Amino acid sequence: MFAEAKANGDRQLIEFLVYLAMEAGYLEKVDELCNRYCLAGLPKVQEREASLLRQRFLKINELVVDDIIWVDELNGLGEATCHIEGSKVVGLDCEWKPNYVKGSKPNKVSILQIASDKKVFILDLIKLYEDVPDVLDNCLTRILQSPRILKLGYSFQCDVKQLAQSYGDLKCFKCYNMLLDIQNLFKDPRGGLSGLAEKILGAGLNKTRRNSNWEQRPLTQNQLEYAALDAAVLIELFYRVRDNSHTANSLVGNEKIEWKSHIVSHMDNPKKSRKESRHRKELNVEDN
Structure with a gap:
């Protein structure tokens, strides 16, 4: 340091x-x-x-997560992509090593976490970009630009900018489709993702691993669980909001949360944007 x-x-x-x-x-x-x-x-x-x-912190084993899967080679990337493309809703997050030198550029994003209902895939972006950049670009384009997969994030539009700066020659981070930023559903976003989890799920997130070295390999078990939880908890929060629970309602003044209106896209092709709008109307992740 x-x-x-x-x-x-x-x-x-x-x-x-x-x-x-x-x-x-x-x-x-x-x-x-x-x-x-x-x-x-x-x-x-x-x-x-x-x-x-x-303090009482949420743990990954309290969510319905069967596996945390590390992905750093071609076959694993293909299997992860196939699984994610079969999901209706996924949670997204990413991590990079903090830089404590004033005025210097942020470090390259190290990992990208993608959670489905049952699994969390942690993609080693640094290694995959070095080994199979074209395949990585294709797989993430299929996920991030799919109009059939609802992508959940927390301030993920900022993460996308960081990803684009880290991997500027990849096309996958220049556009996204069907992104729902969880923080935009609530009038009072104070406390961040941890505060929101505490209000809705009854326990916050232990953020002590946030500033750890995300470029070390292998990551520690604590780092893996921290990273997985940040993506998986988004799905749990979404279902609580979608199901219109009393806890979620109390955060918005007992108003019904119209989550579909908060779905956003950044697309270069206007035809794709119209297609996304149609899929949003037909979205089968329906309110109860």
Whole structure:
């Protein structure tokens, strides 16, 4: 880490870095620094870790997810694409390594998570782009531009821009179809995805892995579960909204949530946009 190098072993500066990493939720870096510089006795670190242990967080095994599948080669990508194309609703999210150098460009997006009702596929974008860029482009185009698959995200339009900047020569990230941003369904988006999960599902998301190193391979089990949960929880939230639950209603003043009106697309071809509009009207993910 750049800041650690600048600290040059100064204990006071290293302790300050530990507290900054703790505030950012970068617990893996906290543990690494504490072990490297023998800082296990820092009281605020211990208090923060104890506080996190007391909090109630949603876990991936509480959702209907059978498998978390790592995808980093051709056959796995093909199998994932076939499964996703058979789904009516999927959740999308992505992760990249944080960059702490002021003024520098963000790091390339490392992974893309795509969740169906039963499975979460975690695509190693860095490796797939290096090995099979054309196949990756084709598969993700089939998913992201499909008018038959409802894609759920949370501020995913911003993620799409980051994806397009990371992989500028791929066409798949330049257009998307049938995207529903969950945060746009609610009048008060404060608290982010974790806050929304806590309000609707009764437990928030543990975001302490958000700033971890997403370029390391293999990812840790905690990283995999964190990444999978961020995509899978979108499907659970959507079904709660679609089913017009009392909890969801309370967040919008007991108004019926007209989720179909929030579906958006960014298409280069106007004929495709008209086709998407027709599919939206015919969408068989119906309200009860």
